[in-house]
Amino acid sequence: MREVRAHNARTGDHFALMLGYQGLDNSRTPRAASRIATDLDYFIRMYATDPAFSVPAYGTKPVVMFLNSRKFSVPSLTALLTSRRRALTFIGDEHGLASWQRGVAPLFDGDGWYWSAENPSTNRGAAKMLTGLADQIHAEHKLWFSPLSAGYNKSNFGIGGTCVPHRGGETLRTIYDANRVSNPDGWMLISWNEFLENTYVEPSVRSGSELLDAIRALGA
Secondary structure (H helix, E strand, C coil), X not given: CHHHHHHHHXXXXXXXXXXXXXXXXXXXXXXXXXXXXXXXXXXXXXXXCCXXXXXXXXXXXXXXXXXXXXXXXXXXXXXXXXXXXXCCEEEECCCCHXXXXXXXXXXXXXXXXXXXXXXXXXXXXXXXXXXXXXXXXXXXXXXXXXXXXXXXXXXXXXXXXCEECCHHHHHHHHHXXXXXXXXCCEEEEECCCCCCCCCCCCCECCCECHHHHHXXXXXX
C-alpha cells in the first residue's frame, strides 16, 4: 500500500488495489466461517476507506473477489456477505450460469471465473460459456471479470493437472481474443508469480520478459 501511494504521488497515475480473498485453506477445504468473518472485518476496519483501494470504475467501495465462492453453500455466503456489502463490493468466483443462478446472484456485485487452465486449443466452447455467464451478469447490471492466462502446467509436478503451453505468448493472445467477446468490465490475469501452476508472467531466466511484453501488446 505504501508503494501504491508513493507511485501515485510520484507519477500522478491512479494505480489501485483490489483484494483476492482465498476461501479455501491449504488443504483446499473451505475456511471456517468465523475465520473468514474475522478477516473481512479486519480488512473493513483497517482499509475500507484507504485511497489505495479506491477503484472509481467499480464504485465507491473496495473490491473483494471471493475466490472459490462456489465451494460455499448459499446460507454460508448469505451470513458472511449480506451485512458486509455495505462496506465492500463482492465479486464471486462462480463457474457458469448454473453456479451463478444457484441462489448466490443476489449476494454478489459481480462475478469472475478463475480459470487458470482454460485451453483455447482443446476447448472451443470456452468463450461461449463465458459469454453466456457474462450476458446474464450484465443483464443484472453487475460487474464481469474475464479470466486471462498465459498458460498452465501442473502435469510435471506429479500432482495431477493438464498442460496448456505458453507458446511464447500466443496462448495469452488467443485467450484474450476469445474472451473479450464477453465484454468484460475488467480482466483477471492469472497470475504474477505462480510458478507451481506455470501461469506466471513474472520475468524469469528462461522466458525473460516475453509474457509481460505480450500483455503490453494487448493494449496496443
